[in-house]
Every structure is written in structure tokens, then in C-alpha cells.
Amino acid sequence: MPHLAAIQKKYKDQVTVLALSDEDLDTVTAFMAKDSIIPGKSWTEAMSYIVATDPDESVKTEVFKAAGGRGIPSSFIIGKDGKIEWIGHPMSMDQPLAAVVDGSWDRAAARKKHDADQAMKNEMNRIRSALSAAIQAKDQTAAMEILDQGILRFPENSSLKMQKFNLLLTRFHQYKAAYILGNQLVDINFEDSRVLNSIAWTIADTEGLEVRDLELAMKAAVQANQLTGSEDAAVLDTLARVYYETGDLRGALKWQNRASKYAAAGGQGDSIRQVLQQYQDEFDKK
Secondary structure (H helix, E strand, O other): OOOHHHHHHHHHHHHOOOOEEEEOOHHHHHOOOOOOOOOOEEEHHOOEEEEEEEOOOOHHHHHHHHOOOOOOOOEEEEEEOOOOEEEEEEOOOHHHHHHHHHHHOOOHEEEEEHHHHHHHHHHHHHHHHHHEEEEEEEEEEHHHHHHHHHHHOOOHHHHHHHHHHHHHHHHHHHHHHHHHHHHHHHHHHHOOOHHHHHHHHHHOOOOOOOOOOOOHHHHHHHHHHHOOOOOOOOHHHHHHHHHHHHHOHHHHHHHHHHHHHOOOOOOHHHHHHHHHHHHHHHHHOO
């Protein structure tokens, strides 16, 4: 990871960066001998940190799993006394590592926060598991009760409220309740382009909806576009779709054209350009 190389370069002999692979030594050695993304250098030459293997999975068992680790990549900061100071994603380690190095790190406070975060994750997993079971059983009452209890316990968690909105709208078709909640979510998350874009797209693009609050979708999509400087292909694609659903093909073409400009090649970009052609064909037939 370039980020790990940058950390090793920054701290030099103050920090030792060690990357651990669960592959066997021969596989890792063969990979390290291959050409890297840096022209003329193998991975051994390009990497500025140590790469090791865990053939008996002792580190995985005694450190990673023992600390409640599930997903990778996962990073551990080990202090000068050999004790774990911090656990998290490598892209989030800059601040805690700097504090550990300069001596300002509060291990007790970090442990307390980690334990609280882990407890919340465990409870969220329990909620999601119970919710999944209720949905599979088509038990609308149970599903709403589970979500309401979760929202009451974690009032700042927007994902639970978004799940409730999506279920009310797309699965249970409780339109009045869904749009009341949708309006609340837009107001609460008016500076969050991700949430706004999700709400707008769900309203505009979900098949089978008998009632579409396109005024709400437009409010969310316009704000999401403003927050992203009219340069996010996915947000622009959503805004174009909302215009399309209102019957404004000219507006849909304008924003889909701009989405195409900012969309990368392949994947979503190809889909955006296909939709652009669809809008253009429909416009030409008018």
C-alpha cells in the first residue's frame, strides 16, 4: 500500500512498518520479485517497509482474531512497551500514530473508545440480523419495531433511518410514512451529499412505486449536486433521472451530458452514457 510506504518514509527509524500476509512464503517471495507500479523496480525495491508471512496463522489467531478483527485490511499500532495502542483501518492511522510517536497518546481513552465502538458494531450486527429475519418472514410490524428500537438506541445513526425509509417506500409501500421520514432525513442531512443522493435516487429510480414525491427528490438531488460542485458523476446522473421522471427531457439531457463528462470509462461510466443516449433518442422523437 502506498500509504504504508509514505508512513515508513515519514517516520524513518522512529517507526517500523510491518505488513503481514496469510499467503505462504514462496507465493509472497514470487510476488515481491515481480515488476511494481514504479517503472524499473520490483516490489521488493519499491516497498520501503517489511513484508512478512504468518504460515501457522499464530498472529492471525493471537492478535487479529483475539482483538475482534473481522475485515481486512486492518492495522495495529504497537507501542514502545509492546502493547497495542490502536486498531483500525490503515487509512485512519495517521493521527493516532503521530500521537503515539510524540508521546501525547492516551491509551486508556483509546481503549475505552475502541470498546464502545466494538459494542456498537456488535449491537448493530444484531439489529441487522433480526431485521433480515423479519423481512424474510414478511413481518412488517416486527421489522419496523426492530428499526425503531435501533433508532431509539442510536439516534445519531443515519443508516438505520435510511433503512426504515427504504423499507417503507420500496418494500411495504407505506408512502405517506415513507415521505414524512424522507423529508426529515433530507432536512437533517442537508449537508450530506451521499444521503441526499441516495434518497433522490431511490424515489426517482425504484420500479413499481405508485407514488413518487418528485418534489422531495428534486430538493435532495439539487442540494447534493451543489454540495459536490456539480462534478460528481453519480450525483449528476441522479439529478438527470429526477428531471426525466418529471417529464423534463431537456433538463435530463443537460445533467446527463454533464454526468457523462465526469464519468470514468467502463462500469458506471458506460451505464451513464447509455442512459444519455436513451434520453437523446427520446428527445429527438418529440
